Amino acid sequence: MPNASNGDRNPTSGANGRSQRVRIRDVARAAGAAQSTVSNAINGTGNVDPHTRDRILEVAAELGYVPNRNARSLRTDRAGMLGIVLSTRSEAGEVANVSYNLRLAGGASRAAFRRQNALTLLPPVRTPEEAAHLVPDGVILADIELDDPARAAFDVIGVPIVTIESDPGNPHESYWVGADTPTNTRTGLDHLMATGAKTIAYMGTDSTGTWSAQSATAYRAWCEERGVEPIAITVPRTQTVGECAEVLRELLEREPRPDAIFALTEKIAVTVVQQLGDLNLSVPRDIRVLSGSDGDRAAQALPSISAIDLHPEEVGAAAVALLAELIEGLDTERPRIIRATLNARESTTGRVTR
Amino acid sequence: MPNASNGDRNPTSGANGRSQRVRIRDVARAAGAAQSTVSNAINGTGNVDPHTRDRILEVAAELGYVPNRNARSLRTDRAGMLGIVLSTRSEAGEVANVSYNLRLAGGASRAAFRRQNALTLLPPVRTPEEAAHLVPDGVILADIELDDPARAAFDVIGVPIVTIESDPGNPHESYWVGADTPTNTRTGLDHLMATGAKTIAYMGTDSTGTWSAQSATAYRAWCEERGVEPIAITVPRTQTVGECAEVLRELLEREPRPDAIFALTEKIAVTVVQQLGDLNLSVPRDIRVLSGSDGDRAAQALPSISAIDLHPEEVGAAAVALLAELIEGLDTERPRIIRATLNARESTTGRVTR
DNA sequence: AAATATTCGCGAATCGTTTTTTGCTCCGGT
DNA sequence: ACCGGAGCAAAAAACGATTCGCGAATATTT
Numbered sequence: 001m002p003n004a005s006n007g008d009r010n011p012t013s014g015a016n017g018r019s020q021r022v023r024i025r026d027v028a029r030a031a032g033a034a035q036s037t038v039s040n041a042i043n044g045t046g047n048v049d050p051h052t053r054d055r056i057l058e059v060a061a062e063l064g065y066v067p068n069r070n071a072r073s074l075r076t077d078r079a080g081m082l083g084i085v086l087s088t089r090s091e092a093g094e095v096a097n098v099s100y101n102l103r104l105a106g107g108a109s110r111a112a113f114r115r116q117n118a119l120t121l122l123p124p125v126r127t128p129e130e131a132a133h134l135v136p137d138g139v140i141l142a143d144i145e146l147d148d149p150a151r152a153a154f155d156v157i158g159v160p161i162v163t164i165e166s167d168p169g170n171p172h173e174s175y176w177v178g179a180d181t182p183t184n185t186r187t188g189l190d191h192l193m194a195t196g197a198k199t200i201a202y203m204g205t206d207s208t209g210t211w212s213a214q215s216a217t218a219y220r221a222w223c224e225e226r227g228v229e230p231i232a233i234t235v236p237r238t239q240t241v242g243e244c245a246e247v248l249r250e251l252l253e254r255e256p257r258p259d260a261i262f263a264l265t266e267k268i269a270v271t272v273v274q275q276l277g278d279l280n281l282s283v284p285r286d287i288r289v290l291s292g293s294d295g296d297r298a299a300q301a302l303p304s305i306s307a308i309d310l311h312p313e314e315v316g317a318a319a320v321a322l323l324a325e326l327i328e329g330l331d332t333e334r335p336r337i338i339r340a341t342l343n344a345r346e347s348t349t350g351r352v353t354r
Numbered sequence: 355m356p357n358a359s360n361g362d363r364n365p366t367s368g369a370n371g372r373s374q375r376v377r378i379r380d381v382a383r384a385a386g387a388a389q390s391t392v393s394n395a396i397n398g399t400g401n402v403d404p405h406t407r408d409r410i411l412e413v414a415a416e417l418g419y420v421p422n423r424n425a426r427s428l429r430t431d432r433a434g435m436l437g438i439v440l441s442t443r444s445e446a447g448e449v450a451n452v453s454y455n456l457r458l459a460g461g462a463s464r465a466a467f468r469r470q471n472a473l474t475l476l477p478p479v480r481t482p483e484e485a486a487h488l489v490p491d492g493v494i495l496a497d498i499e500l501d502d503p504a505r506a507a508f509d510v511i512g513v514p515i516v517t518i519e520s521d522p523g524n525p526h527e528s529y530w531v532g533a534d535t536p537t538n539t540r541t542g543l544d545h546l547m548a549t550g551a552k553t554i555a556y557m558g559t560d561s562t563g564t565w566s567a568q569s570a571t572a573y574r575a576w577c578e579e580r581g582v583e584p585i586a587i588t589v590p591r592t593q594t595v596g597e598c599a600e601v602l603r604e605l606l607e608r609e610p611r612p613d614a615i616f617a618l619t620e621k622i623a624v625t626v627v628q629q630l631g632d633l634n635l636s637v638p639r640d641i642r643v644l645s646g647s648d649g650d651r652a653a654q655a656l657p658s659i660s661a662i663d664l665h666p667e668e669v670g671a672a673a674v675a676l677l678a679e680l681i682e683g684l685d686t687e688r689p690r691i692i693r694a695t696l697n698a699r700e701s702t703t704g705r706v707t708r
Numbered sequence: 709a710a711a712t713a714t715t716c717g718c719g720a721a722t723c724g725t726t727t728t729t730t731g732c733t734c735c736g737g738t
Numbered sequence: 739a740c741c742g743g744a745g746c747a748a749a750a751a752a753c754g755a756t757t758c759g760c761g762a763a764t765a766t767t768t
Binding site: 387388389390391394400401402403406425427428429430431 | 744745746747748749750752753754755
Binding site for chain 1: 720722
């Protein structure tokens with residue numbers, strides 16, 4: 001009984017268990033029209049007189065008619081369902097870049113919902129067989145890496161794909177949404193320089209994804225333009241605090257000692273800031289730190305960490321939009337680039353902004 | 355062309371665009387049986403001779419038959435789709451407790467997938483009208499609070515509901531999965547005491563959810579049993595580092611000064627540890643800190659923070675299982691309690707465990 | 709005014725399953 | 739010998755929408 005409100009108007013509770021919502025034929029009967037006309041009126045298809053269309057819509061609204069998705073799906077061969085794979089690689093299921101991914105998924109979910117689509121969270125799919133049972137109309141692959149098994153799996157069963165950032169294994173594929181990483185990296189580096197940095201080091205990950213690769217490349221290019229030697233180091237994905245500390249110590253022994261660090265991920269940035277505090281180095285006075293991705297952790301660190309906000313919600317929404325257009329067969333603008341913004345915080349400016 | 359592999363065997367590419375996978379009638383023809391028999395063989399329903407069943411299954415496998423979900427859904431009135439709402443409250447879309455929620459969703463996703471179901475990520479749903487368009491077979495409501503609009507919305511349209519933690523508005527409803535919060539809280543408090551704490555303060559949130567409420571209650575009960583005065587303070591959900599610092603400073607001026615803090619969330623715990631470092635108090639020597647929920651942030655903090663691991667993946671998986679049984683109409687054991695474990699780290703033991 | 713388009717709406721077919729109904733065969737009991 | 743039931747398989751009827759083809763009514767052109 002706590003599952004309350006089983007009143008008369010409850011749309012489910014058929015004796016046979018089938019949901020007893022209003023069907024199109026009920027609307028047709030009530031409006032004195034044919035099913036096909038009701039269908040056309042609702043979907044805006046075919047030729048229906050504006051007057052009758054309005055009448056039908058009114059009746060439909062009054063009756064609370066909601067089309068049965070399953071019937072519609074069968075007829076139109078569309079599931080009304082998009083998939084998103086947040087992480088292909090992690091076996092244990094932990095998803096890296098937690099904050100980014102959750103915001104990405106949230107943005108995509110809302111965008112899909114607005115389009116009357118469901119966004120389903122797919123576990124790491126590796127084979128076509130796995131993918132064949134749950135066939136979405138299209139799929140978004142986040143965090144795609146070189147030779148991604150998920151891409152292959154969905155390609156084989158013919159499911160349209162949009163990736164977050166370009167697929168490093170298919171550089172000519174244009175159906176992706178992402179950031180202008182080279183520009184963003186430069187923006188970050190410029191910001192560090194503008195706050196007084198002379199020697200900027202780069203700490204990235206060993207990911208084979210495009211974001212990571214392009215960031216590192218942009219960093220080197222930026223250094224080359226200025227005739228300075230790049231100082232780029234890589235932190236293994238499975239970094240522990242200890243490893244990171246070691247890498248950092250090495251970095252600080254260089255001559256001249258870097259006075260700024262561009263940390264690709266929030267996780268690296270937070271660890272770096274912690275370690276620097278431990279080594280009695282002042283942030284930002286001695287060393288400035290900037291994170292290549294923003295989120296809770298960067299914002300909440302002490303000192304708070306300046307970061308590039310990649311606007312993952314917008315990326316997710318754009319991915320859904322592009323995917324929908326790909327499914328429709330529309331030939332729209334692509335790739336879609338979401339402009340990032342720089343959130344300057346204490347780790348570079350030395351005071352709380354805002 | 356990068357969307358490769360449009361060979362002959364590509365299952366989609368019908369001239370009319372309809373997916374041209376093998377249908378049940380193809381299997382029937384190839385096996386020399388009726389559609390109904392194939393259906394029965396595959397679903398293990400009805401009476402079919404074991405011999406013919408095997409033959410049919412063999413043929414089906416050979417042809418690579420995969421049932422059309424849309425047709426099946428129409429016939430059975432099951433969408434094969436479960437929904438999960440991660441956060442009802444946040445308007446802007448930011449989900450609190452990021453790490454917990456993402457792990458929860460991941461666990462649920464895998465469990466659903468194993469059952470050939472899709473787990474769809476639903477945006478905060480507030481009205482029945484919003485909920486009516488995408489009707490899942492059942493829905494998981496995480497982070498449910500008092501008078502949750504999502505519960506009401508899904509109740510009205512008759513969608514079965516399982517909540518994460520019990521619904522504070524429906525205390526007699528038993529379809530929920532969660533932790534044994536009273537026990538977990540005590541475990542944490544006992545651990546703090548075992549590591550030498552005498553005066554333990556509690557910092558929780560202003561959430562109206564069950565987890566928060568039960569934690570606070572358990573804390574007070576624990577104090578009462580020991581005849582000590584509880585020191586419980588609440589951090590507003592929208593806490594900034596500044597506010598938290600202020601609250602903490604007050605806390606530390608009490609007489610006697612607390613020598614341990616039970617912080618309900620990772621976020622609070624991390625902030626507390628940072629602030630304590632800033633105030634030149636040693637963790638854990640002067641003050642021990644324990645987080646009521648575990649995740650990346652607690653593990654990676656400096657010093658690393660001991661925390662109660664609520665095993666959100668298991669919670670998600672159990673929620674899917676319970677929801678599936680609720681949908682089936684099975685009367686199984688409930689609620690489902692997932693046992694938590696304590697991860698002792700530097701913030702209480704003063705050394706790296708493991 | 710006749711011929712020809714065009715608009716509008718209806719009925720029926722269809723999507724690919726599952727489920728119900730029907731039918732056949734075989735067997736044991738009276 | 740006949741009946742009843744069990745076992746198996748085929749045929750047919752759903753499920754609820756969309757879409758196709760066609761005719762009737764109306765508008766437009768010759």
